Amino acid sequence: MDKQDELLKESEMLARYMSGYQHELPPNISKISETSEDAREELLQQCEDIWKQMEECQSQLALAGTEILPESDVQLYLLMMQIRALSAEHEQWQKRTPEIISSNQDVLLAAGKEELENVDREMEMVLSSVQAKNKKLRKDLDKEQNWLDDQQQLIDALTSRQEELKNELGAFSEKRAFGELKAKLVKVNNYKEELLTALGDFLEDHFPLPEESSNPSKKKKIQSGKNTVGLITLHEILEVLINKILTTPHDPYVTIEAHFWPPYIEMILRYGIAQRHPEDPNRIRLEAFHR
């Protein structure tokens, strides 16, 4: 429906324009309806006269006889002939004066109308071609204008960004960055200490070293004999594992030694904190949580 409305509006505008200049359009050139017989007779008579003149000239020429090319110096001979012919024609042109084709009104009118029709046709062609050219030029102008606007917007955006960056750069000072980095480092270290102490406390509370039952029996000696290996706490086991993986990431495996308490080993293995070596069951490593 929108398109139809647009079409209607455009046709209205066109009609308005047309009514505007309708009175300026020239009336169509009417074809000559009657030609007087006199005019025709006169023209035919003129033609007959010219034909008779031609016949006279031609009979004179026929008396002249034929000439053929000479054997040698053809070009020279022909050039001389050309000179003579051109000078003769030149004389004829000089003698002629422009004259009206006929003094008869009808003939002149008909000839004039034909000329006007030709001129009218040519003018219309010129008009349409100039209009087409104008349209094209206008379109090109619009395109270029749009392009220019886009480029201008781009320039504005880029200059503002450039200024922003300049400001930021100016505000940067080395000392401040250094100080900020130092503070960050201290904060991170403190946090690390906190975490480690918290871990240590937690492990102490919930995973103490296995103490022999306070059962004073004759087995004490044997037990103490067993304990002469010297178990280390879970905290320490974890510490060993962490240090191994952080210091030598290419070889994070730790061999299980006697002073690791097996149930703890079993526990950390089962809960995914550590992994066995795929080929050697006696080696374990810490799960790489930091990757």
Next chain:
Amino acid sequence: MATVRPYDKMPMLNAAAVLLIGTEESHREQLADAMLKEPKTFEVKIHMAQSLPLPYEREHLRPRFDMVVFLINLHSQLSLTTVLSSLTHLDVNFFLGKVCFLATGGGQMKHCVVDVATVKQLADAHLSMLLLSEFDSEEDVAHTAQRLLQMLRICAGLVPGISALYLGSFMNSTLQTDQF
């Protein structure tokens, strides 16, 4: 055995006649067909012959020739010699612009027996135009036909204000500068 003369008969109204002379019949036929197919405002009569002089028997049936075109095939020496011998049977007055030379086959250099320079010298010596063409494609033939028709219009006097004499001004100066 009459020589062809330019002004021995009355002209036809709004018509022109052209004489094509050359040994290659196929070329003549092609050119004639193309000339007849072109849109034009005047009538064209085309006569063809192998060589001059034209036989005397049909002299009264021939129109006045406005232009003579010599077709030279650069691949055959015979066509050149025929044309050279025909030139002597043409009235001198024809050479003031009513003669045209048409050389064909200049594109294939390895088959050219006749040198283009020879033909150019021939055309220059006779103060006539030389056209070069290939008769390979329809377009070429049509193009050559258009050019010949334009020249024919002028030679027949159908263009007001220009006579065949002025066609000589379309050619380069025939004098070499080292002749001075």
